[in-house]
Amino acid sequence: MDIKKRDFLLAGAVLGAGVAATQAMAQSRGSRPINSGKQPSSVDLNYKPRRLNKCIELWEDGQPIYYTGAGVGPGVDPYEQGKKMCKTWADAINYEMEHGCFDLKELREFMRGLKDGGGTRSGHRLPTVFVCPPVIGLDEAYARANTWVIEQILCTGVMGIHICHARDPKAIETYMHMGSRYPFQDFPNTPKVKMQGIRGNSASYAADIWGVSGGTYQHIADLWPLNPRGEIMFGVKIEDTYADKTVAQTLAIPGLAMAEWGPGDHNLWLNGYHGVEDGGLSGHPVVRDASGKVIEDVSALPNMEAVRGRVLAQCKTNKVMFLNAAEVEPGHNHVIQQIKDGTMVVAAGGGGEDVAIIGREFTKRKMPV
Template identity: 60%
Template sequence: MSMNKRDFLTASAGLGAAFMATGALAQAGPGPRSAPPVNSGVQPSSVDPHYKPRRINKAIELWEDGQAVYYTGTGTGPGVDPYAQGVRMARTWADALCYECEHGALDFTAIREFMRGLRDGGPTRSGHRFPAVFVSTPIIGLDEAYMRANSWVLGQLLDCGVMGIHICHARDPKAIQVAAQMAVRYPFDYPDTPKVPMRGLRGSSAGYAAEIWGVTGNKYCHIADTWPLNPRGELFFGVKIEDTIADMNVAQTLAVPGITMAEWGPGDHNYWLKGLDAIPEDEPMPRDIGARPDMQAVRQRVLDLCRKNNLKFLNSGTPDASMSDYIIKQLQDGAMVIESREDTAIIGREFSKRKMPV
């Protein structure tokens, strides 16, 4: 970077003041629903304006530095040009973007176009080619046979150039083993990487992904593996423990080698723990469902197992200190993947003394 730190921080402060004046910092809750600029420019006071990236995957680099990753959605959907949206989101405030296919359309062409736009719109201010992109998939962790039958979807998604897979309703440890060890990996024995019971199934067809990453096809094969199982890997793999059946097997599931991160899915858990009563028909949702004792017990179980298995814990974050997902509390608890808006990320990055530019 050519800008010196004093000028860098002065510019950030001015943008931060303007951002507050618009009321944007008073808004809470995740999601890219507003049309304002994708990055206010606000930097933590600890930022290094001469930062040089070490990795392709910005999220993994932050985790290696002991920093949380802040993510939001891609803003894609009906009526949105995926390529143009990729160009726009290349300069997002977020470290990572979740391409939502759990309930959104599973459209491989649209994902490829989004990734192409993201590449063409980069690099990020931190010097990375683009923010890390992971997909929340429609494939769930139902059972082993189901995952084997649907494993092709995960390979197709990675061939689009995304850098992470997130499996919903991770109920069965065997299903997660198939996904984490077979569907998203190549069949190679990588250096300094433990052997796992299942062998990868990805084939020699990831030319598009390599082009998006800016590497040769050969190089892609060497680095397109899951971290931290493979210390050199540039992919990550996550699971959602988000229903009462997943709860019964959570200890075995989160012990499966090849997982990077895990979350507890408060939205779906609310359905499973409280039933239809969780959704008031003619009233707004309760303000802080995550504060209920039954919900907190689920969260704590997943958090404890993430600590035990060296996984990154995912939780939403808010700047509201009265809420159960207050960002400082989340960071103090050890959350390392935060679904949030920019206002929350600004607070969190300052608290953790982050050096990587935003």
Template identity: 40%
Template sequence: MTRFKALAFTILAAFALVVGLSARQSGSSYTPKRINKAIELIEMGEPVYYSQFPGGGYEEGKSMSQTWADAIGYNVEQAPFNALQFKDFMQGLIDGGPTPSGHRTPTVIVTLPVGGIDEATVRANYWMVEQVLAAGAHGVLMVHMREEGAARALVQASRYPLAPKTPGVGEGLRGSGGQGLAAQMWGISSQEYLRIADPWPLNPDGELLIGFKPEDKEALAVIDKTMAVPGIGIVEWGPADMMMSFGLIRGPGVPYSQEVMDAREEILAVARQNDVVFSEVGTNAENVIERVDDGIMFHFANEEAARVGRQHTNRVMPY
């Protein structure tokens, strides 16, 4: 055997060992095709089931590493914003992983504590987007998106200047220096991170889900403009805030008002027109099949709803 053949054999053997170890560690023969598990599921035509978590650090991340959820909503809208703690949360997910599906971590989408009130507000706070993405987040949601310019600024904040140019969206605002840690969190090289850390589906190879919540009357009035911004990939309606915007308070066990349900239908229709993923709330074991059959692809749900939904679609990918 020549030295070249011996070297090639050694490399192949090492690769096989790594793949074998990853499969055994995840307890699954499934091989992930993407970093972002949620995007992978959507491209497969499978609904995504996610849970929300109000902040937390390393131990919380490690405890959630084997969660039933495909994605985790790291919600700090009403909680203290701490990028260092979020970095530790991501590290906990990694150390407790991989997921049963073989992904390094579940998809993690951060709901930020700044609203898309106007473009100036988003530009003044774009550093929040930059910091959570640099810590390894797979996406961000911005609340109260009331202005088209604010949605454009959000997309810019999630992109690098070297990203493919897109008409109607300015040059990316992310700076060099943060890609090293983010790449480490994703388990890839910095060069590969720079290539794929871009909003999907604007960039078909992108691994970031960027979106917002139209959760008040002002936001509802402009959804045809905000959802049409290139790079917006997901929208989650906010029924509780929407109800307050209509001057109403929902009591325990009381259904949402007709105005709020009409708002949901309007948001869903515009999302479908723009090929934006609609994120549903309140999905449970009783309504999940109806919602899945209606084409809803993203569900804030519970474990039983996820089990019923996955069984209904004969899902192949492990949770």
């Protein structure tokens, strides 16, 4: 296998959704167009959106969503980048703050740019944005001390939170039901939960980004699918051996929308230091087994497949949307195979828009791109 192809496979599958989003982020900076404009043959060009969050709308129609990175970084004006990314081929944008800079001012400017970008081809005001914050699902006390991070992020106008290292179900429940919600206990057609939300009264910036009044924002800025009117999606990463032990309880929490298995992190936890070494000129880690043999696709190792299988099974049991990286290359990570497996949140990886084009055609999507 030539180096270029091997690196492509590593980026799309071995390193997982994190690296996939990073490569997609590089694409959004200019090496590829923001959107080729290619539509699936099944598209309805007279499509009218039903709700603000286009990803939730697609899920309600049984369609997978495709996401990319924000393209924000050193030397990039976040407002101007937001204006460009409003026209992205992707349904969602992952604004990465786990390893990226926790800069709420830049995030606000990016969201303002999205708002001013002129709307999406599907008729939605802006693409869905979800944030991976720097706080993790460590334990309940840690989560209670850091609910402020969740509120500050949501007040920028984003529509999703994605928590890394979801180890403790109580921590995730705290971030979701306390940190992400208003204190109303009487949302129509919405089950009551044990924890009461602590979001404060004012979210004028977020309401302006969404294009609604403050009162309307408070009525729809709630967790879907817990609240059928909710426009906020909450996700978790089951990406270490501690999270593996509690995955059934975590994915059963009411209101959870999506989950992933974090192959990049899981490889470090399951396969140890010997599993990754400097990739040299290729720019990607070279992965070897204990005998020194190069492994082209770590996600296909038995212990990795077992983890993926458990997370996928729990997603299906709890009607949570499964997240996985996908590729255009043949094999088990090909986008059509991923969709057949049950993937509903697709990290497009090195294939970028091409992955989404193939997937949308396969599922006969009607919403324009």
